[in-house]
Amino acid sequence: MPTPIRHDYRREEILALFDLPFTELVFRAASVHREHFDPTRVQVSTLLSIKTGGCPEDCGYCPQAARYDTGVAAQKLMDADDVLARARQARDAGATRFCMGAAWRSPKDRDIPKVAAMIRAVRGLGLETCATLGMLSADQALALKDAGLDYYNHNLDTAPEFYDSVIGTRVYQDRLDTLAAVRAAGMKTCCGGIVGMGESREQRAGLLQTLANLPEHPESVPVNLLVQVPGTPLAGTAALDPFEFVRTIAVARLLMPASTVRLSAGREAMNDEMQGLCFLAGANSIFYGEKLLTTDNPETDRDRRLFERLGLSVLTVAPQQDSDASGCGSACACTTGAAEADAEAAMEEVV
Numbered sequence: 001m002p003t004p005i006r007h008d009y010r011r012e013e014i015l016a017l018f019d020l021p022f023t024e025l026v027f028r029a030a031s032v033h034r035e036h037f038d039p040t041r042v043q044v045s046t047l048l049s050i051k052t053g054g055c056p057e058d059c060g061y062c063p064q065a066a067r068y069d070t071g072v073a074a075q076k077l078m079d080a081d082d083v084l085a086r087a088r089q090a091r092d093a094g095a096t097r098f099c100m101g102a103a104w105r106s107p108k109d110r111d112i113p114k115v116a117a118m119i120r121a122v123r124g125l126g127l128e129t130c131a132t133l134g135m136l137s138a139d140q141a142l143a144l145k146d147a148g149l150d151y152y153n154h155n156l157d158t159a160p161e162f163y164d165s166v167i168g169t170r171v172y173q174d175r176l177d178t179l180a181a182v183r184a185a186g187m188k189t190c191c192g193g194i195v196g197m198g199e200s201r202e203q204r205a206g207l208l209q210t211l212a213n214l215p216e217h218p219e220s221v222p223v224n225l226l227v228q229v230p231g232t233p234l235a236g237t238a239a240l241d242p243f244e245f246v247r248t249i250a251v252a253r254l255l256m257p258a259s260t261v262r263l264s265a266g267r268e269a270m271n272d273e274m275q276g277l278c279f280l281a282g283a284n285s286i287f288y289g290e291k292l293l294t295t296d297n298p299e300t301d302r303d304r305r306l307f308e309r310l311g312l313s314v315l316t317v318a319p320q321q322d323s324d325a326s327g328c329g330s331a332c333a334c335t336t337g338a339a340e341a342d343a344e345a346a347m348e349e350v351v
C-alpha cells in the first residue's frame with residue numbers, strides 16, 4: 001500500500017524520523033521515493049535572474065539585499081528578448097523548466113505585464129515556466145497564471161519560530177498568504193527552505209512540518225544548504241554536518257512522498273558522494289544554474305560526470321506531460337539560490 005499523503009504531521013513524529021539511524025532513515029526514504037518516481041531519473045531546471053540585486057528586504061542569507069555589501073551590482077529588469085534567448089539556450093541544453101527570478105520584495109503592478117510577456121515567450125518554446133518575484137497579490141497571481149505560468153516559487157525559508165532570526169522585513173504569514181494566492185490562482189507551488197542557517201534540528205523539523213501540513217504539498221520542494229556569502233549576516237555560521245543535510249532530504253521525501261525534492265543552492269560545495277547520498281535519500285531534481293548545459297561550464301561538466309558515475313539520467317518532461325504527482329519537479333529558483341549569474345552563491349527567494 002502506498003504511503004498516504006498526510007497534512008497532519010506532529011513535530012515529535014518528524015523528530016523521531018530525524019533520530020532514526022542514518023541507514024534506516026535513508027532506506028525508508030528510498031523506499032517511499034520509488035512509490036512515485038523512477039529513482040534513476042533526475043529533473044533538471046535552469047534558473048535565470050531577470051532582475052538582480054538592489055532588494056529592499058533583509059534576508060540574512062541573501063547577497064542581493066541592497067543593505068549588505070556583497071559586491072552584487074543591482075541590475076534592472078532584463079529585456080524580454082534576452083530572456084527568451086537564454087531560455088532557448090536552456091531548452092537546447094536539456095532543461096525542461098525555466099525559472100525566472102527577480103530580486104523584489106513584491107512586483108509592482110506595472111512590472112506584471114513585462115513578466116507576463118516573458119512567461120508567454122518562454123512557454124512558447126515548450127518549456128515549463130516558473131517565476132519567483134516575491135510576494136504577490138491575488139490579482140498579480142491571476143495575471144501570471146493567465147500568462148501561462150506553471151509554477152511559482154516562494155520559499156518558507158525556515159521554521160516559523162526561527163524566521164525572525166533570519167528576516168525582519170516581513171513575517172511568516174506574508175509567505176503563507178502569497179502561497180495561498182498562488183494556489184487560488186491555480187498554479188503549482190515550488191516551496192522549500194534553507195538549512196544550515198544556525199537553526200536547530202527541531203527547527204529543521206519545523207520547516208518540513210509547515211511545508212507538509214500546507215493544504216496541498218508543494219509540487220516542488222527545494223532544499224537549500226546555506227551558501228555563506230561574505231557581507232551577509234549569516235556569513236560565518238557554523239557549517240551543518242553533511243549527514244544532517246542528507247537526513248533533511250530523507251525526511252522531506254518521507255513527509256511529501258509525491259513532491260519533487262530539489263537540491264538547490266549549496267550544491268556547488270557538496271562533493272559527489274554527498275550528492276549521491278541525497279539522490280539515494282529521495283532528492284530527484286537539481287538546478288544546473290543559469291550558465292548553461294551546453295557551454296563550457298566546468299560546473300556543468302561536473303554534473304555530467306556525476307550523472308555518469310551514478311548511472312542517473314535526466315528526466316525529460318514536456319510541460320503538458322508533467323503530472324501533479326511529480327509536481328514541480330523542478331524548480332524554480334525557487335529557493336534560493338543560485339540564481340545569479342555569477343553567484344552560484346546567490347540565494348533567491350527562490351529557490
Ligand code: SF4
Pocket residue numbers: 055056057058059062063064065102103104105134347348349350
Ligand atoms: S531572498 Fe529575495 S526577498 Fe530576500 S533579500 Fe534576497 S532577493 Fe530580496
